[in-house]
Every structure is written in structure tokens, then in C-alpha cells.
Amino acid sequence: MGNFIAQSMDDLPTREQMLAMSGLEFMQGVLDGTVSGPPIGPTLNYWLDVVEEGRVVFRGAPTFETMNPMGTVHGGWYGTLLDSCMACAIMTVVPKGAFYTTLEYKINITRGIPLGMEIVAEGLVQHAGRSTGVANGEIRGAEDGKLYATGSTTCMIMRP
Known part of the structure; x- marks a missing residue:
């Protein structure tokens, strides 16, 4: 994820840093390495x-x-x-000064992924309102x- 992966809690952006950017700016920062990527990626x-805007793709x-x-594969x-x-697709439509969290998500596994096979995971926003966002995804x-x-997921969009 980007060029900079957080190695400690000190590497993660502060709440103030996150709120100073739109969600799209934040996600672009993770992609270009100016914002630290989460340690779960390499893990x-x-x-x-x-x-x-409204779309994020991961590979793995x-x-x-x-x-x-x-x-x-588990x-x-x-x-x-x-x-x-x-x-993260929903994050791209979150305005400056707001943040989000996942309320719920559901997955359907249609077939097993062979070990070591590269996949593309794409998320697309279906709805982005004042307090909720809905997105679908595919692997x-x-x-x-x-x-x-x-x-599919529903996320809550919040303002402090």
C-alpha cells in the first residue's frame, strides 16, 4: 500500500491530520506514500x-x-x-472534517482462490449520503x- 507502511502507532496519521483532508485526499495520500499505509496490508x-472518487482497487x-x-484460503x-x-471506496466520498466506520458487511465466496494467485478486489460506492455510505465489491x-x-457494506459517516 503506497510507499510507506506504518511500523508503529507513531507512524499512523493522527485524528487531526485525517480530519484536515477529504477522504479522497487521504486515500490518494496512502496510494502515493505521503500518508502511511496500514500494517495489515503486508501482513x-x-x-x-x-x-x-467512489472506487478503490486492491491487489493481493x-x-x-x-x-x-x-x-x-480462510x-x-x-x-x-x-x-x-x-x-475505502466510501472513504473517497467522505468530506473534509468527517470520518467513517464500517457498520456491517456481507460476503459471498463463489469459488476458492488458489494459493499465490493474484487477485483484484474492487469496491464501488452505490450511495453516499450525509450519514451513511453503501458500497459493493468483487474479488x-x-x-x-x-x-x-x-x-456489500454499509458504513456510517460521522463528524466530530
């Missing part, structure tokens, strides 16, 4: 690839560490990628284009 092997690939005891990996792309194979999972 789960995914990174920010595209930021546009499941590693051995993301497997469940049955030898398949559903939490799918959920984390979809939560990230959908919620597709980067090379095969096959659909591996879908999701």
Missing part, C-alpha cells in the same frame, strides 16, 4: 492499486499464512479484502477474470 499480502495474493486447517482473507476495498482473478467473491 495479509495485499496493497492499494487504484484510488478514484493469499499466502500459506492465510490458509485454514482444511488447506484452503474466509477471513476474502472478508478483509472486501471490507478494505468497499470501505476477481487478475489473469483469469473469474469471480471469486462478492460483498
